[in-house]
Amino acid sequence: MAIQRMSRRRLFGLSGLSLLGTSMSGWLPRLAAQVQQSGQSPPRSCILLWMSGGPSQMETFDPHAGHENGGPTKAIETSVPGIRIAEHLPKLAGQMQDLAVIRSMTTKEGDHTRATYYLRTGYLPQGPLLYPAMGSVLGKSLQREASDLPACISINPFRALSPAAFTSGFLGPAWSPLVVASETGAENDVSFRVRNLKSAARLSGQQVDERLRLLGVLEQSFLAERPDVPVRSHLQSYERAVRMMKSSSVEAFQLEQEDAALREAYGRNPFGQGCLLARRLVERGVPFVEVSLNGLTDAAGPGWDTHADNFKAVADLCGVLDPAWTTLLTDLRQRGLLQNTLVIWMGEFGRTPKINPNGGRDHWPGSWSAVLGGGGIRGGQVWGSVSDDGMEIRDNPVRVPDLMATICRGLGLDPALTNLSNIGRPIPLADHGATAIEQLLV
């Protein structure tokens, strides 16, 4: 604590008093919360593997080999007798004891924008209400202590389908996801960077400090006469940005510290290395990390949107997904982190069971698959099932609010906990009427 106070002082070169406005809204309450919560259970984290575009359930977790809708995709055995998944995920099949497959997800939203918003916030878009992405709301709920890193970090998001689904909504910018983008250099050397985290190379550390001191001179009198939200928020975000610039926590982004063989196991591609980064962030106490699998390259689009040539496209994507996800689980387990880290795999919807004339599958919100695993989840089971042709849910349909409630419970959170929204109405973590699936919880 003492160190933080020092750096704050140095940053603005001010007496404590003139920054009282920011202090009150900034880190003091967090410190207070930390004191209250100490001595509780170990911190929990959540990793969302987001499949942008809507992955085919038939080629991943609900193969229908033998039926014409199943196409050429074969089913394989897993480490749990009786549970079979698609042939494209052979490594992951060995992890089934820690995974719970939901084969009965159902919504009415077949449009990318609305469905992306729904699955990522747990709520349908509704007038003026700005729902936060689950990463922001869960990150806020799970964060235990003041940290140099934000509570929600988003790796390689593809936001264009629904930009509103990637914001902190009514929670405000303090809970905005920190966006991290990958860069692939020569020989598939993937690195990650937070844009603009480093000062220009020609500036010495001393010069940067001088600049911040000058900024403090300017802010001092302005804040004193205008103690308003935009001014205080400006100072607060600069303070947090500088703390991050100077923090040792950002070494989390230096993947070269990892063993080469482990990096290889995750896969030398943006998603694989993104999963490794997720583990490093969780290790440093970041409560929510999401890794998007959009396609095979850095700036890919919604790769799972396989309207044409579905079978090759999904097989290629699974070639990236399978080692990355598998290694993430084993790596977390070896480090004793898996029991406190819930891993979610999902997209915004599934694909049509019927194969279209282009060898593709179109949008299908009615009956599709999502997977939960790791901490808080009772693995080794399948929940819900669909008809032989894949068109209808046979039992245990799971609505989006139910999924959200289950995730909350898995993370040790009460789904009925509320945050105050921009229209003054308290909004629960999971929508009213949500029921957690008890059978999936430990």
Next chain:
Amino acid sequence: MANFLALLISLCLGPVPQQAVLQPAVTQGTESSGVVGRFTVAEAAAEIDRLFQQAWQASSVQPSLPATDEEYVRRLYLDLAGRVPAVSEVRAFLDDPNPQKRAALVEALLDSPAFVRHFTILWRNALIPDAFDDFGNRRMIPGFEAWLWTQFSAGVPYDQLVRELLTAPLEAGGGAGGPALRTASSPLAFYAIRELRPENLATGTSRAFLGVRLDCAQCHDHPFDRWKQGQFWSLAAFYSGFSPMDAESGMQMVMTERSDSHSIGIPDKGQTVQAAFLEGEQPDWSGGRTSREVLADWVTSPRNPWFSRMAANRVWALFMGQGIVHPVDDFSENNPPSHPEVLQLLADQLVAHEFDLKFLVRTITASRVYQLSSRQTDPSQADSLHFARAAVRGLTPEQLFDSLAEATGYYQPYRTDNPFVIAAETPRATFLDLFRDEGESPLQRETTILQALAMMNGDFVDAATSLENSQTLGSVVNFPLMSDEERLETLFLAALSRRPSEAERSALLPYIEQAESASAALADVFWALLNSSEFMLNH
């Protein structure tokens, strides 16, 4: 003449002690016949000042000091031109001995293309607020802006602008989803972002033009307000002629409209309602008008109190940071106006002046309340509802970037066929994307870490504060006849539109004079100025 009077009043107000009771220039109020008298700008501004003086006294509020010329010139440029003034513009204004210079500057800016551009962006935000949320909708924005641009540059009255929007034929511009809209001038984005759904268009119309939030009434009777589900769908029925969009593809491949359709079924209720206006008034279908024409005639009627009050409230909020009804589009019995008489005066005068938005702009900017300082000089000014000091508010992303460009001397290349189409990789596009704000109120504007990092370390500000690449900094450093003090002053004028205070001068000047490299020290100062909340906010 009107401007002259307005100016006299605003000038008289300047030095008057805070408690002084203001005499209105004219004593007439609204006329008893129900027809509202037409005020001059000076009369309207004086009446607003009188009403606020009364309100402040009643609440024991001490208004802040009058804004200095430095505060005023920056605020006015941001509010009318969408950017901070250039150094030369600040100097010209500060040195101008003309006692009418504040009103003269309003007139000069109202006549400038920058005003058309800025109002285009403000009204785009107001009319298609969710356009940036959807990839498909984003490409329609330039066409909508181009349409607004033609309206504002031609000085089209507000009622006509809205009427044109509400009755726009679908075919214009090659169809709402067509690629032609990328550059074609068309208001159809208003329909496209609402997916041509009658229910979305009903909520959009009522929020944008009537200030009524019907959203909840779509599914059930409004829990706190008087709106019933039937009323909602009666309004939606005016839009019932649109062919439904293809749900699977999300595309508007073929759009048709039965222009005489005016009934609609309430989903899941098996009940059909006929089109009716907000409070149940029955439309007159004679004269062969289309459903949307009938709706537009009612919405934009001078006798529709919702329409003029909403417009007046919106313009007030654009200049004061917050509506007299706040949020700006939430007129409701549970959300009364803070200063109902001021709102009514503005609404009445908007009607009396044939929906000339510039009349409201002139009136508001001439008022004492607009010309207050943002400095808090008394605790009673803390609540923004009193309008007892100028609001400290966030900039639109466009205001911020255009201000950065102005302050640093960055030349912005625009496309000639449609200046609203922005190439994706330009610094402007990157900035607009990063600083796009989801929040509703500029008074609650918050900064994200990524925004702070972009300002501190990003390429654009870095180039602007490096000696090789910055126009402003380069010319300040290289101009041989300037003293360091004059250099410091010029940088302050470029970024903050003011000269440094004594305290700032004594803190910053030694830093420059004692530095190994004075030019590097000036770059540091310029960096700090551009990163300050004073630069990044309107106040």
